[in-house]
Amino acid sequence: MSAPYLNSASTTTNGVDLDFRQGLNLAEYGKLTFDLRWSHIQSQKRTEPDGSTFEFAGTHGNCDVTNCMGTPKDRINASLTWDVGDWRWATLLNYRSSLKNVAFEGDACANSFADGTDAPSGCQLKAFYTVDLSFRWRAYKSMEIFGSVQNLFDKVAPLDPLTYGSISYNPLDISGAVGRFYNLGLRYQFN
Numbered sequence: 001m002s003a004p005y006l007n008s009a010s011t012t013t014n015g016v017d018l019d020f021r022q023g024l025n026l027a028e029y030g031k032l033t034f035d036l037r038w039s040h041i042q043s044q045k046r047t048e049p050d051g052s053t054f055e056f057a058g059t060h061g062n063c064d065v066t067n068c069m070g071t072p073k074d075r076i077n078a079s080l081t082w083d084v085g086d087w088r089w090a091t092l093l094n095y096r097s098s099l100k101n102v103a104f105e106g107d108a109c110a111n112s113f114a115d116g117t118d119a120p121s122g123c124q125l126k127a128f129y130t131v132d133l134s135f136r137w138r139a140y141k142s143m144e145i146f147g148s149v150q151n152l153f154d155k156v157a158p159l160d161p162l163t164y165g166s167i168s169y170n171p172l173d174i175s176g177a178v179g180r181f182y183n184l185g186l187r188y189q190f191n
Contacts, residue, residue: 009048011062015041030084037077044071055105060125060162063103067164069171070099070125086138095129096172101162111161120159128173130155142191147184154180 020036044056056062060070074097081090101110101123109123120126134148157169157176169177 009046011044011046013041013045014043015039015057026084030082030087033079033081033083035077035079035081039075041071041073057105058097059100059102059104059107060110061103067171068162069164072097072099072172075172088136090134092132092134093129094132094175096127096170098127099125099170101125101160119161125160125170126158128155128157128170128176130173130175132175142189144187145185146187147182149180149182151175151178151180 016039018036018038018040020034022034024032024034026032041057044062046054046056046062048054054061056071058071058073060068062071074095076095077092078095079090079092081088101118101120102108103110109118111119113119130150131152132148132150133152134146136144136146138144155176156179157173159168160170160173161168163170167177175181
């Protein structure tokens with residue numbers, strides 16, 4: 001018995017990626033560096049062999065390739081770094097746009113509360129962002145002290161009942177699931 005060859009589904013993604021970096025020399029006050037990375041997905045359509053199409057941009061899908069963490073239309077990472085003498089100070093903004101809690105555009109809400117209402121409310125995961133701060137001080141030629149505060153404003157990630165692992169938080173929002181946390185370290189290089 002033979003089976004005819006059948007093409008798999010195809011996916012077409014349209015969007016824009018922007019990567020911008022600008023440095024500013026402040027003479028004796030050091031150097032400022034600004035970095036921006038922005039990804040905007042206008043459309044992400046999967047076409048099945050039978051011709052049916054599914055739009056995933058801005059939804060919780062495509063679960064086949066994202067493990068149900070979703071396809072936000074916008075993701076932004078922006079940082080500002082100040083290098084002065086033996087010090088480096090940095091701040092980082094991580095942003096994810098809202099997601100419809102549906103497998104694909106036009107689908108029914110993927111989850112509901114016990115009373116039958118959409119989960120999360122409005123069947124949408126709100127946009128989420130965090131801000132991190134970090135520093136590094138080269139105390140000596142071979143010793144460096146460093147530290148950071150992750151999720152500076154202690155933002156709580158929105159409820160996400162669909163994501164894989166049943167942790168109720170989207171993996172893109174993990175620092176909002178953990179909360180504010182700190183680290184401090186020392187690096188020494190032996191010669």
